[in-house]
Amino acid sequence: MKKIILSIIFTFSALNAAYTEKVKLPNIKFSIVVDEDFKAMQRNCQWCHSFGYITNQGKQSREFWHKVVVKMRDVYKAPISKRDEKITTDYLFKNYGNSSLN
C-alpha cells in the first residue's frame, strides 16, 4: 500500500514538475558568418531573435535584405540607426546574398 501511495505522489509531482520551476529553453548556437561587421548584427538583431531566423531565409538579393532591415526598424520598432541600417544590409548581402541587387 505504501508503495502505491508513494508512486501516486511521484506521478503527481512529475506532472507538475515542469512548471513549479522555470522552464529552461536550450541555448542553441546557429552558425553565422563572423566578420568585421558582425558586431552590428549582434547589437541590432539579437534583442528579438536568434540568428537561425536570418540564415533560414537563404541567399537573397540586396533589395530583399534591405527591406528586411527596414521592416525590423519600422514595423517591429528595433532601434536600428541609419548607419547600422547600411552596415547590416551590407553584411547580409555580402554573406547571405545571391549576387542580385534586386
Added chain:
Amino acid sequence: MKRRDFLKTSLAASAVALSSSASAGVTTQPLDSQEVSKVAFPEKRPLITYSNRPPLLETPRDGFTKSITPNDEFFVRWHTPKIPTHIDIDGYSISINGLVETPLFVSLKNLKTDYEQVTITAVMQCGGNSRSAFKPITSGIQWGNGAMGCAEFKGVRLNDILKKAGLKKGAAWISLNGGDTAAFYRTPSFARELELHEIKDDVIIAYEMNGEDFPFLNGYPVRLIIPGAYADSWVKMIENITVTNDYKELFFMDTAYRIPDNECECETDQNPVQKTKPITTMNVKSIIGYPTSKTLIHMNSNVTLKGVAFDSGSGIKEVLISLDSGESWERATLAKELSPFAFRAFSFKFRPKNSGNLTLMAKAVNKQGQEQPFAKEIQWNHGGYKYNGIDSVTIEVV
C-alpha cells in the same frame, strides 16, 4: 532627353528587369528532409529547429502517418522573444472584461468545474506552413510541410464564458492576448480580435491537449482553439479577453497573416494587391508521412504508403494516389474520421516493379469537391500563405 522622359525610360527599364525575375517564380514542392536538431526542447523530442529565440520547431515528415500528433512531436511557433518560462498556476486566471455585466477572473479550476466540458479533435496549422514552396522567396520562416499537427483538445466553449459574464449592449468584438511579450515596448504585441457573431460553439478555451496539460511551448495553461481556422488566431497562454464595441487596429490583424482580397488570392512582388483579407479558413491539403525521400524500398516488396489529409471542416471525401507523376490516380483507403476538423489518416498498398527513382503523389478532395492543385499551379502571395499543393515524394527503389 528631358528629365521627365529619362525617368520614364529608366522606370520602364527597371520594370522589365523586375518582371523577368518575377516570371521565374514557379511554385515548387516545399523544403523536405530537413535534419532534426540534436537538441530537444522541454517536453519535445528533437524536431527541425529554425530558432530557439523565439522557439520555432517543425515536425518532420514521418510524423504524418497518423491522425493524432503526439504532444512531444507537435510543432511550435512563437512570435516574440520573451515567452513566460514560469506560471504560478494557483494564481493564474483569465480576466474577462470590457463591455460585460460581470467582469470575471476565470481560474483553471473554474474552467474545469463551472462550465460544460467540451472535447474536439482539430488540426492546428500555421498559415505559413510550406512557405518554402513560394518563388520568389517571401519573408517569414521557410517552413517545410510540418508546421501543423492534429490533437484532441478539451476545454470550455468561449460562448459559455461570455454568456456567464453577460454581454452589454453594443458588444461586437473581443480581443485576446497571451503571455508572451516583445523585447521593445513599442513592438506590436501578439493579440487577436474576433467578431462576436463569428464565434461558433466549437470555439473553445482548451486546457488539455491529447489528454494531458498543454506542453509549455504549445501554450500552457490554456489556448484558444478555432477549428478550421489557421493557428495564427489560436492565442496561446490566454491572460485577457476584452469585449469591445469596435475593432481596434492591431499589427498582427491588419498587416500580418493577410492575403490579397481577390479571387485567386494572388499577386506578384512587382504588383502587390492593396486590398487584403485575413487568411482565416484552411484549404484542402494532404501529406505523405511514409515513405519519405530517405526510405529505401526493395523492388517487388509490399509497401503501405501512409499519410494524412484535412480541410477546414467539411471533411475529406477521398485521397488519390499517383505513382506516375499525376497521369493516373487510384483511391487510398481512408481511416475512421475522428472529426471533420481532424487529420484523416489514409493508406495505400503498392508493389514497385522497377528499380530506380519512384515519385509518389497524394491529392485530397474534400466533401465540397475541392481538390488540391499541383504545386506549379499555385499562385504567389507576399506572405507565402496557404500553400496546399499536391504532395510529392521521390523514393529510391533498389
